Amino acid sequence: MAGVKKIPMRKCLGCMQSKPKRELIRIVRNAKTGVIQLDTTGKVSGRGTYFCPNEDCFRKALNKEKLEKALDTQVTEDDIERLREEYDKIGK
Ligand SMILES: [Zn+2]
Secondary structure, X not given: OOOOOOOOEEEEXXXXXXXXXXXXXXEEEEOOOOOEEEEOXXXXXXXXXXXXXXXXXXXXXXXXXXXXXXXXXXXXXXXXXXXXXXXXXXXX
């Protein structure tokens, strides 16, 4: 319909609910470096997944198997630790 803006929706990996993309935080496997990181700019290219910016969803999303499936790559404990650190920085 003309004049109706579609809000891009994405599913949170934690609670599995669809929410407006801009309300979620993106986890991405950087296509250039291969590093799994938080994407606070929304501009990192690569395969990504999303979670709600709260501790509960973040913790659920940090599940190794869930992440591996979502990002279609291997996820190590180091990756999870790094995401944890990056998220803690955002929260401060
Ligand atoms: Zn959520």
